[in-house]
Amino acid sequence: MHGVASVGERAVARLRRERPHWRFTDGAPPAGARYSVLVAGRPDEALLSASPALRTLVVPFAGIPAQTAERLADRPGIAVRTLHHTAGPTAELALGLVLAAARALVPADRAMRDGDWTPRFVPPEPTMVLAGHTATVVGYGEVGRRVARGLAALDLRVNAIRAGARGTSGDGVALIHPPRRLPELLRRSRVVVLAVPLSARTTGLIGANELALLPDPAVLVNVARAAVVDESALYQRLLTGKLAAGLDVWWSEASGDGPRTGIAASRFPFHELPNVVLSPHRGGAFSLPEVQRARLTELTRVLDDLSVHSGE
Template sequence: MRELVVSLPDEGLLEELGEIPGVEWVAWELDGPAPRAHLDIVVPPYWGGAELLERLDGTSVGLVQWQSIGYNGVDAHLPAGIPLANAATVHEASTAELALALLLAAQRGIPEFVRDGEAHRWDLRTFPSVADRRVLIVGYGGVGKAIDARLAGFEAHVTRLARTARTDRDLSGNPVEVRGFDRLAESLAEAEIAILAVPLTPETTGLIDAAALAAMPDGALLVNVARGRVVDTAALVRELESGRLRAALDVTDPEPLPADHPLWSCANALITPHAGGDSTAMLPRVVDLIRRQVARMQAGERPENLVLEG
């Protein structure tokens, strides 16, 4: 069995992983010199940015295990020759939960009722349902499929769209039609609710621009749990300020959202601070992923979720 040296960024991971035969855990937050000349696996901090990866320069590294699904911008900072795996399987469930929470809160008027509660005001109003609504999921990878699975019990009419048109399978194994990006405008025009779950790539940056927003029907809701730069923020603010569209956003551009940004003043916008994957489900799922990567590397197998070959 191959001996491994694995660096971990915090005590929580060290405690949860415990002892594994043939593995030496070392603590390193990428906040100083590398603790060893060679590290088989480096797990960077969850928060801190891709810029931290520049500190791996000059260190022999077998694999960087990223703690997020998204890895946009990482290749600009990761030294050449170091492979990177993303955290697919870790955040999909939590991100999908928050997408549904944002959708339900926005549809059923929860922000308005909270404001009424703070004012000790009883004001019965009717808000739109999720049932019978036309919902578009933009992006049909792990997060999109997890959202689709959680929508299944809400009696909505779901359309799926991704970069490539195809017949895919949902998490229950049922075949589903997935439209391509070439049908984005048409699909947005049909949608009463659009949920963004695409990765940030050159193709998806600004995907939801002024024209895409203009295609959405009056009163439609945009839910973004993807990345802030998928949406043209200035165009979205114009639509929100006019009162034509609504938004529920876990991600924004810029991020963090400055205190004086006009999005905060839009009463028809519900904003959370990029909290989608940050739940109690994260730690045990990261631990399981690291254990699987250790087992694969000890066995001489290809790492799971390899997204940059190095």
């Protein structure tokens, strides 16, 4: 089994130790490459074309980048596997954003640092109680299911939107609906959590019309991708003061190999709004050692599975 891994030198070294019968090449493809599995989130044309034996691309995180999806469109013979080791941490952050936004924790924290107890007696708007109300989770995959369980534990009635659902069914935690039911569900949702993959169908899924359907007050949390929500429409809706939001994904973000300061997350000043909790795309907690270990464990499991099915 040949592999090209883009998961870091330490990870490749550990894989080589633990699976000595596998063969790896890290970096640029060698001459006469015959790897059958490519581990890369954003492979270039050289990596995708170098080996005629390539049958599987393993994206070492959740979701498929748009550029990768475009390059794979002309390669139907390459199957794609993704990793979901960050599903738990992402769901945790989503629930944290729901609670922080609903109870205006950030404005209250700022006030108390100045010795101001006013938020105890005059809650910042919008401040709301969640129990007994309805929540909708848009995207019912690894993250969405965990978020739904957390919301149900807070005594919310949970609905979920899942692509491919043809009718409404329940799984003991949420009522699962097809995407066409989204407008109806938004009308009665105090909480909406976006955990849907970005695709042509989900880009701009939440626009001005959808935001107008939300009741007052409501909470919108996005741990999916920024482009799922119309940037301008969300900012304008938040200006009314009746919607709170928790945002972990942005329309402009710092990259790991570029500058980390002085980067505006949006063309609109979301940071000036007291009813928004801002998070710098840290839901997956990818820099934490335990998450890095979980990533390698899941990657090993996926490669083991591919090895078994290929007979190698």
